[in-house]
Amino acid sequence: MSDTTPTAQLSAVGVSIWLDDLSRERIASGGLEKLIAERDVVGVTTNPTIFAGALAKGEAYDEQVATLAAAGTSVTDAVFAITTDDVRAASDVFRGVYDSTEGEDGRVSIEVEPGLAHDAAGTIAQAKQLWATVDRPNAMIKIPATIEGLEAITEVIGLGISVNVTLIFSLERHRQVIQAYLTGLEKAQAAGIDLSTIRSVASFFVSRVDTETDKRLEAIGTDEALALKSKLGVANAQLAYRLYEEEFASDRAQALLGSGANVQRPLWASTGVKDPNLPDTLYVTELAVDGVVNTMPEKTLEATFDHGVVTGDAVTGSYAAADEVFAAIAAVGVDYDDVSAVLEKEGVEKFIVSWNELLDTVTAALEAAK
Template sequence: MTTRDRLAELSAAGVSVWLDDLSRERLRSGTLAALIRDRSVVGVTTNPTIFATALSQGDAYDPQVRELASAGADVDAAIRAVTVADVQEACDLFRGTWENSGGVDGRVSLEVDPTLAHDSDATVDDAIDLWRSVDRPNLLVKIPATEQGIPAIVRVLAEGVSVNVTLIFSVERYERVAEAYLDGLTLAERNGHDLRGIASVASFFVSRVDGEIDRRLDALDTDDARALRGRAAVANSRLAYAAFDAVTASERWERLRARGATPQRPLWASIGVKNPDYPDTLYVSELVVAGTVSTMPEKTLQAFADHGDTTGDRVTGYADDARAVFDGPEAVGIDLTEVFLALESDGVAAFEKSWLELQDTVRQQLAAAQH
């Protein structure tokens, strides 16, 4: 009996499978190369939490930390050196994928300092410095879609830098991100950049939406509220995809596409299921649509490989149904604007906390290396 390759089926449906994890041990042990070879993985995303975990476990970073300590590097310089080195190695590993896909996949993401999320100028400076430091064409610099992040995204794209826009929770914010992409491409062309060399994804966070709305539904403690649990995140994502469809159908986009621009693909992020009552592949199977990215922690990736289902396009044409579902929480008294603001604030705070933990870990390692 032939064993089904469920991740290959997902890829064949037009969904790019990216791994939401990176570490030096994963690079050096060959486990990432194996995922590329055997699990249809065609890209990687990282965030401060991922690096904080990687640096705190094992000894893979010890030789570089000792070198940095001997050179007198401070904490921030050491973090930059360590994370850039990992991302460069991952970019090189994915170089063939990047070339074979025409620059669509084979991408590796590295985030700007999350403590700069509310400072446009500093975000721009950090993003451009990351782009130059990594010096790989298949890098995506991650910038959060905060109020201050939106203008930074425009300015960074205008410099020819490819961007992964992260921490998007609402359709309204996604629409602003999409507009920022078009603005950035327009300025990039004026600045003499080849639009074919600029890529972007819009990372729309999924599971956290259910987590926050479910919590508020539970607090209402009514049958009507309980009936709405676990449905908002998928509906919200489907509405975001409908907004993406509208952008790519616009005359403005068509003009940019004719000049070589590529679409800012929707990326489904935060798709690890946190509620054990829900299927562990829920946010993969229910968001299958060609031309998108599904970035998975390894646990979700392996779960989908074992028992996930690709049953055709689960997104296109679902906007009306999604709107009806998504109106449900508001009908029982939940303020969705407040939900999305809370999710963004919590997301930024979580990455800032991880960044501080990363700084503490590196500070301790530098100190230990000097003794």
């Protein structure tokens, strides 16, 4: 690799670096623009946890909260106004990236309410509302990859809205997400929508897979089991990339791509290590490959910039070894399907908890502003 920064090297491999964080203070201070210029950041993702943290500190929201309180705005409407304003402003910051990459990057994601995770109709309605309110072509609406979410993904893509599919843990669910995307593209095509304007990413969670699997391996406790700790997360993502390659090589996908559609890029999410014994750039350098997004918390971004060792494509030559990890995990008695199911359920529950914290934070702010 050339003698540039590790984040520049990662970008040169073909990885789009998105920041997994957003706050009004970061936007107003110029911090976001600085990350674009100095850390090769080309997008942002948000979630209820991020917004709850942003609102709980600093004074950047005080003026808007006071205005909303004076108008008697409900807490739900206040949260909607505050978060969509931040996403719109961030989208404007990233507009240059969006234009220079012809829509591939410069994306800012905002999530539907997590309580709608099992409500397809509610998800579709809110996705349309968020898209219309943010009113920026480089926004993305985050929809969780629950069974009900799959239906919503198809419908929302079919309306020409760009979607970040979140909370994917298993290979089979990833396959279903890709199929939901392709069906949505077909609906959009039938409606006369320009397919080239629609973008989507499939957010495959990494570190949480290791956290849950390692807990089970430790409970088994054998030498064979313990030797497999912290291996499934990377192997799972590597095989997700193989699946992506296979699915988009199909005749169905190729026909849509030939009509101007874009692939649904894999996105590595949950890339901050949870185990302090692991290298802090593990889920970045080991998953470097062309055509993916890695969305990083700032701590992981800074670690990568400081000491990440990027050696090129770390994924496409790894499939046989990843298959071996899967076989070994099954052989010691860890049920991969159960791990995935538990993580999806917990993922939705954690976002609901964060959403409620966000509502509580805004409720308190509105009361204090009266």
